[in-house]
């Protein structure tokens with residue numbers, strides 16, 4: 794699993810998220826609505842990248858649709874849960890799990906028909922993700938917004954998109970297909986965006 798897990802041993806993000814996943818009683822493997830929508834829009838042939846994937850139902854859905862999936866997360870516990878479920882469903886051959894810090898890992902430019910990232914925000918990761926979308930492909934993103942910090946002041950500002958983001962950060966050649974805020978989401982206000990790169 795992954796590219797250099799040893800280097801991530803003491804990483805605070807890994808420790809925090811491993812502890813959360815280890816404490817979970819059950820995992821739903823429900824695909825994210827952005828993944829469902831993106832797959833329904835008949836994107837071009839090609840693989841899917843799921844960044845900060847967790848034990849991702851979206852990766853499982855994409856693989857069940859015949860897509861190769863690269864699923865990246867810093868939590869080896871989350872990736873283990875995903876890998877086990879993929880094996881149970883006979884999808885292991887289609888899903889590559891990569892344990893990596895997204896601040897250091899970069900997807901191949903233009904390499905993916907769909908790039909998904911839900912529940913995570915970093916501007917540099919967003920820029921790399923947009924660059925990884927192939928012509929005609931889709932970028933789906935969900936992140937907390939500044940409004941979430943008003944309810945949870947302890948939230949790090951860097952985890953939340955500001956006004957107009959992430960759409961305002963899309964490079965030229967992307968069209969926004971869907972953009973909406975969910976102000977009363979359980980963990981704080983969040984924003985969902987789906988965009989297509991012109992063919």
Ligand SMILES: C[S@@+](CC[C@H](N)C(=O)[O-])C[C@H]1O[C@@H](n2cnc3c(N)ncnc32)[C@H](O)[C@@H]1O
Nearest residue numbers: 806810845846847866867868893894895911912
């Ligand atoms: C809120 S969860 C979202 C999981 C999944 N995408 C979803 O929508 O349910 C955030 C995920 O980001 C991962 N993560 C946090 N920091 C990371 C980092 N620096 N590099 C890679 N993944 C990270 C966590 O392990 C966790 O699985």
